[in-house]
Amino acid sequence: MRRVITALTAVTLTAGCTSAPPSGTDKDLTDDWAPLPAPAAYRPVPGVCHEALTQTAGPGDDRPASCDEVHVSETFHVGTPPGAAEPPAPGTAGAKAAYRECSAAAEDFLGGDWRTAGIAVHVVWPTRKAWSGGARWFRCDVTQADLDGYGQSGRKDSLSGELTRPSPLRLGCFDPTVDGQAVTEMRPTPCTGEHRAEFAGLWRAPDVSYEQLQAGTERSAAACRSVIARFAAVPDDSDMQYRSGWISYNPTRTEWLAGERRVRCFVYFAERTLTRSLRNAGPAVLPVD
Structure with missing residues (x-):
């Protein structure tokens, strides 16, 4: 056993007594390695x-x-x-x-x-x-x-x-189901087909609480009537309440909390059925009833 140890020691000593390293090199095998980059934090990409x-x-x-x-x-x-x-x-x-x-x-x-x-x-x-x-x-x-x-x-x-092109996702005409003051369904339909509602545009609500927005029926009525008047090219006056009804869709609570203030407005008829768009229709198509 002692001879084995001696022999290993001799080999070790012999290995340490090598000739000088080739020109342009040194005895350190790791000092010229580039350090590993720090791990990058996860970041998503578009698309x-x-x-x-x-x-x-x-x-x-x-x-x-x-x-x-x-x-x-x-x-x-x-x-x-x-x-x-x-x-x-x-x-x-x-x-x-x-x-x-x-x-x-x-x-x-x-x-x-x-x-x-x-x-x-x-x-x-x-x-x-x-x-x-x-x-x-x-x-x-x-x-x-x-x-x-x-x-x-x-x-x-x-x-x-x-x-940028005609899209089925664009808001157009609808056949709504209304229960009292609540709209329970809005079924999209071609404006050339029978319908009782049509998207008219947006209004920007004030910076109030979401509860105040939901309860502000008078505010929504006045704002949507103005949107409808511009959409249908009729006078924006007190007679608007006699020309048509209205439906509004508020932002979700999450959207409102995030700062979204645009409200969607729709012209609506409880009994009258249309087969055309009311865009720029004028007073003849949207008379005071």
Whole structure:
């Protein structure tokens, strides 16, 4: 055993007594290696579609899908918020600023005002784990939606440029079902077919609480009547209340908290049925009854 140890020691000593290293090299095998880069925080990219709509996302949490396959939402813009210890809470200035950026970017992406179509815009933030790992971004997603803003439905192609061309998502004419003062259904129908309601435009609500908006029937009535008057090319005066009724769809509570103030207005008849659009129809088509 002692001889083995001696022999190994001799080999070790012999290996340490090598000749000088070749010119241009040294004896350190690692000092010239470039250091490994620091791991980059997860950051999404535009042009990616998703199987589901989420409020937060992080590495491994998302369910991406090809935009040619059935998907629910589509990322069209990624922004960078100011530095903060955590993602902005709903209703804060940071959250509202992100929503404004997403809403403006959506108009460029879609080619028109998304509030005039069956489309909704959502802000997706990093998960707290991703944020603590250095993620500093917000994701802007667009989805098809019903008038209440909740019924996201799947589609098989991108929404890019959707409002630059005739689109079934544009708000047009409808056959509503009304129960008392509540609209329970708005079925889209061609304006050349029988209908009793038509999208007339938007009005911008004041910065009040959501409860005040929901309860402000008189405010909505006056605002929507003015929208309808401009749409139908009739005088915007006290006689508007005798020309037609109105239906309004407010932003969702989430949208309102994010700063959305545009309200959708529809001309409505309880009994009269139309087979044409009322755009620029004039007083002859929309008389004072």
